[in-house]
Each structure stands twice: as structure tokens, then as C-alpha cells.
Amino acid sequence: MKDELLIKFLLKETNAREDSEVTEWLAAGAANQRYFSQMELIWNVSKQLAVTSTVDEDAAWNKFKENAGQLDVQRPRVRMFPGKFLKAAAALLLALGAWSAYILLRPGxxxxxxxxxxxxxxxxxxxxxxxxxxxxxxxxxxxxxxxxxxxxxxxxxxxxxxxxxxxxxxxxxxxxxxxxxxxxxxxxxxxxxxxxxxxxxxxxxxxxxxxxxxxxxxxxxxxxxxxxxxxxNPDQLYQFYRSRVFIAHNTPLSRIVEVLNENYDARIRVADPEKAALEITTTLNDENLDHILEILALTLKLTVVKEGDEIILK
Known part of the structure; x- marks a missing residue:
């Protein structure tokens, strides 16, 4: 549905065929009704500003199009938009800001x-x-x-x-x-x-x-x-949440702990900075956290210590 026809409908300038076209479009879905209601809101507010508006409607329209580039809008023909409406709409755009008007009209x-x-x-x-x-x-x-x-x-x-x-x-x-x-x-x-x-x-x-x-x-x-x-990109561990395959290739322990904390909602830390730099190469298929920690401990000669909800690798 073209915006020009909807605005013409708001102005009560549509003929019987156009009335029927708009009515059928409105009945086709809730999204259409919301879109029309947003346009109607702008029109109703613009009428209140029409009396005192002295803005340059050409400039306001151009500014609106610049900021609302996502909309499939076209500059309306003069016969469809009386000067009073253009001035009111332009005043509304300036009052609310072109971006605010875009928010009202843009798709949800x-x-x-x-x-x-x-x-x-x-x-x-x-x-x-x-x-x-x-x-x-x-x-x-x-x-x-x-x-x-x-x-x-x-x-x-x-x-x-x-x-x-x-x-x-x-x-x-x-x-x-x-x-x-x-x-x-x-x-x-x-x-x-x-x-x-x-x-x-x-x-x-x-x-x-x-x-x-x-x-x-x-x-x-x-x-x-x-x-x-x-x-x-140093590793493929970013894929773990999708693939559930844990692939480490000369990967520092600190990076492995980071990934485990994110994917298992865990609180793991390495006690010794030197051990955090140790590298490991392994591939694991969707193992539980305890098994992964056991493999890390055996491979890197670490001790796993649990203190409350925190896991410390020493």
C-alpha cells in the first residue's frame, strides 16, 4: 500500500474504489492497522500545528527523507497535499525531529x-x-x-x-x-x-x-x-556454542578457561599466571565440564580445587 493513498484517505479525498482498497488493506492484518494508526497520529498532531506553522515545507520534507531513508516514500504531488497539510506536517517534523517521525513510521x-x-x-x-x-x-x-x-x-x-x-x-x-x-x-x-x-x-x-x-x-x-x-583469528573456540565440539590447537589455558566460563556459566580461574599461559591441543565432543577439567588437569599437571561455586586450577 502506497503512503500517498493512505494520506489521501486521511484527507477524505479518496473515491469509492480507493476507499475499498484501503479498507481491504486494513482488514488484511494487524501490522497494516498499526502502520495506519501511526500515520493517523502524525496527521492529527500536525493539524494542531497547522495554524501557526511558518516553516519551509520543502526543506522539512527533504530533511525527513534524508533521515528516513529506510522508508519507501516519495515526494507527494501538490494536488494530493494541500499547503495547509504540508506546513502542518513539516512543523510536526521540526517539532518532534525527523528522527522521531521516522521512528513512528518505520516498520516494527x-x-x-x-x-x-x-x-x-x-x-x-x-x-x-x-x-x-x-x-x-x-x-x-x-x-x-x-x-x-x-x-x-x-x-x-x-x-x-x-x-x-x-x-x-x-x-x-x-x-x-x-x-x-x-x-x-x-x-x-x-x-x-x-x-x-x-x-x-x-x-x-x-x-x-x-x-x-x-x-x-x-x-x-x-x-x-x-x-x-x-x-x-587465533582459534575456532567461538564455534563451540553451535557445534558443541571443543577444538583447541596450541591454545593458552587462559583462553580455554574464558570459553568454559562463558559456555558452562562457570567461575573458573587459574591461580598461577605462568600456568595460565600453558598451551594445549585437544578435541572434545560435547563433554561435561568435570570431564573437560579432568583432561586439562591430567594434560597440564594441574590440580582442580573447588571452593564454593568457584573452581581454581593450581
């Missing part, structure tokens, strides 16, 4: 949360996502406009993006954006830092004015005070 977002289990979902465009435990992600329900917008609210998610060069897949996490057209990669967002690891294809990572391209096998860490740069 759907949030997915994984809680205590790993969760896999298929997005409307066919992309597959796997959320690690305690992750939260919001995606643009209709993927309208020229981008597929995603917001990673917290946690870790693996993306296998359906290719579409005309509509990039854009993930926002804090002040960092990740842009792809069709590839697979892992994104972790915690403590205002974003880690991106690329499995296949090319990924563009941007933080503020800094930008880097990552290729398969590379990673980058983005956040305040961090130098954004491509680095070789």
Missing part, C-alpha cells in the same frame, strides 16, 4: 531472546541466526527499504546471511555497525565492546570514523579506545 521490530539455551531462527529474508545463551536481537519485521536492519542488544550471535547485493544486511551493536551482503560470521557484544569473527566472505566493520574489511579467518574488536584493525 521483532525481538528474539535465547535465555538459558542456544536458539536458532530463520529471518524473513531466509538468513539463519544462532543465538548463544542470554543473547537478545531485534530485527526489522518487514525488511523494507534498502537495508536489512538488525540490532544486537546483547550477547553473541552467529549469522548466515542470505545473499542480496541490492539490500545489505546491517547489524548495529552499540556504536559499531557490521555490514554484509551475504556471508557467515560471529558477533559478540558485551561491555560496550563488539567482537566480529568472519567464517566466510567479507564483512565491513565500522566504529565511529574508523572502518575495516574482514575476510574469512579474520577478527576485529571494536569499542571506545580500541584500535579497529583486522587480525588473524
Amino acid at each position: 521490530y521483532t525481538t528474539i531472546e535465547s535465555a538459558a539455551t542456544v536458539r536458532t531462527e530463520i529471518l524473513p529474508d531466509g538468513s539463519e541466526i544462532t543465538l548463544n545463551k542470554n543473547a537478545s536481537l531485534s530485527y526489522q519485521t518487514r525488511f523494507s527499504g534498502n537495508r536489512r536492519n538488525i540490532k544486537l542488544n546483547k550477547g553473541e550471535v552467529f549469522f548466515k546471511v542470505a545473499p542480496d547485493r541490492k539490500k545489505p544486511f546491517v547489524i548495529a551493536s552499540g556504536n559499531t555497525t557490521v555490514t554484509v551482503v551475504g556471508t557467515s560470521f560471529n558477533v559478540k557484544y558485551r561491555n560496550d565492546q563488539t567482537e566480529v569473527i568472519v567464517e566466510t566472505g567479507i564483512v565491513k566493520v565500522r566504529n565511529g570514523d574508523n572502518e575495516v574489511l574482514l575476510h574469512a579467518g579474520e577478527r576485529a574488536l571494536a569499542g571506545k579506545g580500541i584500535n579497529l584493525a583486522a587480525q588473524k
Whole structure:
């Protein structure tokens, strides 16, 4: 449904055929009704501002289009929009800000949360996502406009993006954006830092004015005070929450403990910094935590000590 026809309907300038078209569209689903209600809200508020408005409606409309690039909007024809309406709408945009108006008109977002289990979902465009435990992600329900917008609210998610060069897949996490057209990669967002690891294809990572391209096998860490740069990904342990295969190859004990703490909700620490630097090579298939600790202890000649809910490797 074109926005021009909906606004014409609000102005009561539609003919019988157009009335029927809008009515059928509204009856087709709750999402259509919400979208129309949002437009109606802007119209009702704009009427209150129409009397005193003296703004330049051309400038306001252009500014609105600039900020609301996700919407499939077109500059309405003069015959559809009386000057009074244009001035009222422009005044509303200036009063609320173009971004606020965009929020009201943009398609809704759907949030997915994984809680205590790993969760896999298929997005409307066919992309597959796997959320690690305690992750939260919001995606643009209709993927309208020229981008597929995603917001990673917290946690870790693996993306296998359906290719579409005309509509990039854009993930926002804090002040960092990740842009792809069709590839697979892992994104972790915690403590205002974003880690991106690329499995296949090319990924563009941007933080503020800094930008880097990552290729398969590379990673980058983005956040305040961090130098954004491509680095070789040192291990495959980021896959553990999806594959349940624990693969370590000359991996420092400190890194293994980090992964175990994240995936088993454990509190493990290494008492001696020198032992934390010890390296291990092993492959384990979805073992329980006690078994993994037993293997680490035997291989590296460590002692496992449990104190309350804390596990100490000595």
C-alpha cells in the first residue's frame, strides 16, 4: 500500500474504489492497522500545528527523507497535499525531529531472546541466526527499504546471511555497525565492546570514523579506545556454542578457561599466571565440564580445587 493513498484517505479525498482498497488493506492484518494508526497520529498532531506553522515545507520534507531513508516514500504531488497539510506536517517534523517521525513510521521490530539455551531462527529474508545463551536481537519485521536492519542488544550471535547485493544486511551493536551482503560470521557484544569473527566472505566493520574489511579467518574488536584493525583469528573456540565440539590447537589455558566460563556459566580461574599461559591441543565432543577439567588437569599437571561455586586450577 502506497503512503500517498493512505494520506489521501486521511484527507477524505479518496473515491469509492480507493476507499475499498484501503479498507481491504486494513482488514488484511494487524501490522497494516498499526502502520495506519501511526500515520493517523502524525496527521492529527500536525493539524494542531497547522495554524501557526511558518516553516519551509520543502526543506522539512527533504530533511525527513534524508533521515528516513529506510522508508519507501516519495515526494507527494501538490494536488494530493494541500499547503495547509504540508506546513502542518513539516512543523510536526521540526517539532518532534525527523528522527522521531521516522521512528513512528518505520516498520516494527521483532525481538528474539535465547535465555538459558542456544536458539536458532530463520529471518524473513531466509538468513539463519544462532543465538548463544542470554543473547537478545531485534530485527526489522518487514525488511523494507534498502537495508536489512538488525540490532544486537546483547550477547553473541552467529549469522548466515542470505545473499542480496541490492539490500545489505546491517547489524548495529552499540556504536559499531557490521555490514554484509551475504556471508557467515560471529558477533559478540558485551561491555560496550563488539567482537566480529568472519567464517566466510567479507564483512565491513565500522566504529565511529574508523572502518575495516574482514575476510574469512579474520577478527576485529571494536569499542571506545580500541584500535579497529583486522587480525588473524587465533582459534575456532567461538564455534563451540553451535557445534558443541571443543577444538583447541596450541591454545593458552587462559583462553580455554574464558570459553568454559562463558559456555558452562562457570567461575573458573587459574591461580598461577605462568600456568595460565600453558598451551594445549585437544578435541572434545560435547563433554561435561568435570570431564573437560579432568583432561586439562591430567594434560597440564594441574590440580582442580573447588571452593564454593568457584573452581581454581593450581
